[in-house]
Amino acid sequence: MIALQNITKTYRSRGQTVDAVRDITLHVEKGEIFGIIGHSGAGKSTLIRCINLLERPTSGSVTVGGTELTKLGGKELQRQRRKIGMIFQHFNLLSSASVRDNIAFPLRLAGMKKTAINARVDELLSLVGLEEHGNKYPAQLSGGQKQRVGIARALAADPEVLLCDEATSALDPQTTNAILSLLMDINEKLGLTIVLITHEMQVIRSICDRVAVMDGGRIVEMDTVLNVFLRPSHPVTRQFVNELADPSGAVPVARRAGGKLVRLHFVGEQTYEPVLFEALKGTGVQCAILEGTVARMKHTPYGQLIVELSGNGPDIESVIDSLRRSGLDAEVIG
Template sequence: MIRLEGITKHYDTGSRRVTALSGIDLAVAKGEIFGVIGHSGAGKSTLLRSINLLERPTSGRVIVDGTDLTALGTKQLQEQRRKIGMIFQHFNLLSSATVEDNIAFPLKLAKTPKADIRRKVSELLELTGLTEHRFKYPSQLSGGQKQRVGIARALAADPQVLLCDEATSALDPQTTNSILSLLLDINERFGLTIVLITHEMHVIRSICDRVAVIHEGTLVEQGRVVDVFLKPQHPVTLEFVEQVSDPVELPPAADLAARLLKITFLGERTYEPILSKAVQATGVTFSILQGTISKLKQVPYGQLVVKLEGDGAAIERTIETLRADGLDVEVA
């Protein structure tokens, strides 16, 4: 659906050249929610705005739904941009226009018939939970309501892609969760491809299918959220993971007669008594030293640090049994 090939962006400031992006290669599949996370100044906003060419790359290609946007003229690019909606951190609403008129604005620019505008606006008001706020002005709305107006406006032209530029960073945690739930509902209901940037791992963990980590203009890690979250490979990724979880780590093995394991469960198997069955079959005993259960998007996962005690051969059979059941087992 979206493919970035060798995207590089330089800014010339006087005699100095600043590189915001360096050789970015990225692919986003149709219908997925793709997150880009990085610290302030890492280049994530530049990367997001490169997708609709609000920031034109110094070099590289941006291909959306089979069309190379970097090869288009001004008029053709404007037509393609109608397929790409965008929501912003600070809402960017028209302060002198009502909620209804803010949502209708892109439809009026496209010279959509009035009857179609009324119908579409009513649908979007209902979708975003704003029907009772139809005739209010932005100054009369909460931050979450303003962002819902921004989402409705971005959806007005029935885009294929929705770009989210730090869409929840100005909101409190409860409101953030409600906006994330709305984005997830929109994605599932319409199959809309969503690309979002954030500096909050909670956002990535809550709704994204895949994630890319950007650092100093370079993608340092990318993959399924499950894989990146549970086994971060880059120090920056580890920093973000630690925002939302207590690290589950193996302590030093002090007792030579025991083995310490870190076991990772994924999916519905998180709730199954796999460990209990394994030790019953082998006759070893276990103690839970540390543990957590949570969710990545809608996928449950759990991590346990346990101490196994018993016959050495029986402990080895227990470890083999757990791994044969598809669990990730790290041994101290």
């Protein structure tokens, strides 16, 4: 659906050149939710704006739905852009227009007839749960409601792709979860391809299928969300994953001499099975649970435990081997 090939975006300022994005190649499959994460200044906003050519790459090609956008200009580029919706961190609504008029705005630009516009706006208000708010103005809405208007407006022209530029960064956690649930629902109902950028790993974990991690204008790691969580390879990725597991950054310390700290990852239905109990049974090894979380990666249950195993050294190794044979990712961390 989306193919970026060797994309570089260079800015020139005061006689200096800065590569905001450097030689990036990636492919996004039709119908997937693809996340791009990075710290401020990593280049993720520039990259997502290259997809619809709001930022034209200095070099490289952008292809969406089989059409190479970087070869287009003028009216043809404008026509192809209608297939790409976009929502923004700060909503970008018309403050003097009602909710209905904000949603209808791109349809009026496209020359759609009034009766068709009204029907489409009604449909979109229902989709985003704002049926009772059509005649209100942005100043009368909460942040979450404003973002729902932004989503409805982005969907007005029935796009094939939805780009989300830090769409939840200005929202509180509860509202963020509601907007993410809405985006996942839209993805599943409409088969829409979604690309989102964020600096929050919780957003990636909640709804994305795959993720690219950016640092210094480059993609430093890219894989399924599950693999990135289980086996992060780049220091920036490990930082994001560790911050989500424990925002304080504190690492538990073994309390007993000879004890081993082990981080266990549970995936799927195994999250709810007594795998640890079965591995310990009859071994004489004692287990203390120091930390634990259970969450979901999109639709997949996922759990993490940090445990201290104490007892006879060979018996501890036997327990760890048993856990790994059962399919758990068991990492000795101390």
